[in-house]
Amino acid sequence: MNAKQARRPSNLGPQSIPSLLVISAAFVSGFCIMTIEMLGARIMAPYFGGSLSVWGSILTVFMLALACGYLIGGKLSARQPSLFNYAFFFLAAAALSLPIIFFADEIMRPIFLAIEDPRYGSLLASLFLYFLPTTILGMISPYSVRLLVENSDHSGQKAGLLFFVSTIGSAAGTLGTSFYLVLWFEVNEIVFGTAGALALIGAVLMVAGIRRGQADGA
């Protein structure tokens, strides 16, 4: 570890960020984004049906949320990037996924009552249910790049690696959810599992951050 640092000094501090941890975290966030997205249609079908426009609403909201997340995450990564902030994103995404489990009916019912057209109803419901957690998950991508990049020569390569890993995670989340998870578990159980996985990663990152802080202080 020390020899490695000597070769590639990190500008984040004396001890480099454990790459494997960041890469795993990016994989999990990619997986979770698509798991929630795949379940999105199922969650909304009781109120807005299974028409193509419901899928359109979900995909639109996810794309918008990710776009915002990339922008915010990139901006935040320019100001003293730390494992603590990174861990906090995961914990926040986990917490913001919980309304999908506990308040889905409370969110969708008034929208269903207020808006007759299922297109706009599903769009608004998607916004309330999925926008915040997905935005936070989007913030993780650029922030991961920042944590991994040690010098500008390698920034493209590291970004490529992270996009690769998180997109493979997304593919796995899509396939795993639609082929198997829905056969084995209830929808809420899967969302709960997703939130749990995000919280676990958040906790591990937090511990890693504390240890790094102690090492810095020593």
Place this chain on the structure above:
Amino acid sequence: MALKLRSVVFFIGLLTCSVLAAETLHEERSLYRDITVTQEGDRRCLVFNVHRGDRNQTCMNTVSPERLVFEYAKMTFAGLLLNPNPQKILIAGLGGGSLPSTLAKLYPDAEIDVVEIDQAVVNVAKQYFSFEETENVKVTVNDARVFVKRASLLDQRYDFVILDAFTGDYIPEHLLTEEFLEEVRAIMSPDGVLVANTFSTSRFYDHESVTYQKVFGEFFNFKLPSSGNRIIIARDAPLPPRGELTGVARSLAPSVEKFGVPLLEYPSRLSTRVDWDMSRRALTDQYSPSNLLRDN
């Protein structure tokens, strides 16, 4: 040798004829499926997703359009044995419109609501299958789940509900759950009847049966050897005794005869026997992998 050659030529000719005989009148890729209308002799059919293996959604005899062609369409009328005089009818899934057209002829005063998700199917039914919207027959292009939820908000009550939304190769999973059936039950009048046209095979059969049983209790299972479909006939109140059904069949049979419905044969075919695995899980909004279950 000459004879053999002639018979070969004849056979080839026959083959060509039967291929040519099915003429395609209309082809369209809608938002939800590929729609084809074919004509073969007197028989005009609406076919969904022809490339994935010909499934006739509905057929009409163009010479005597009154007569229903498909067994399952006729079987649907068995539901009338439980409520022979419906005033308000809901049909989920239009197809070629044979069910609403027939019911409108049978009950000219009844209000018939049809909900169909695909506008293209509505257009094709009107253009090729002489389906008409009238004062009493109204079509709404919407998802059946959404329609039923709204109907319950508006305190609508239906005497006869037909679920015919399954195209054969894809099951709309949100139309099979316990919650959906509860919503349907909520818009049924006290003596209202639900008739669902579904499948008779695969592991899915068990799950579906368990779900219906959970919501409606005992229901009539109606299968015929000549049809791959099964018809579920359910109502909120306990099922009537068979004697009552036979009586209704006798009085109603003459009026449905011209549609080709052999109603008198039906009462003895309605079964309450549990022929499914009761340990299977009921389908809910939380657990409804119907399309996956069907393949297993």
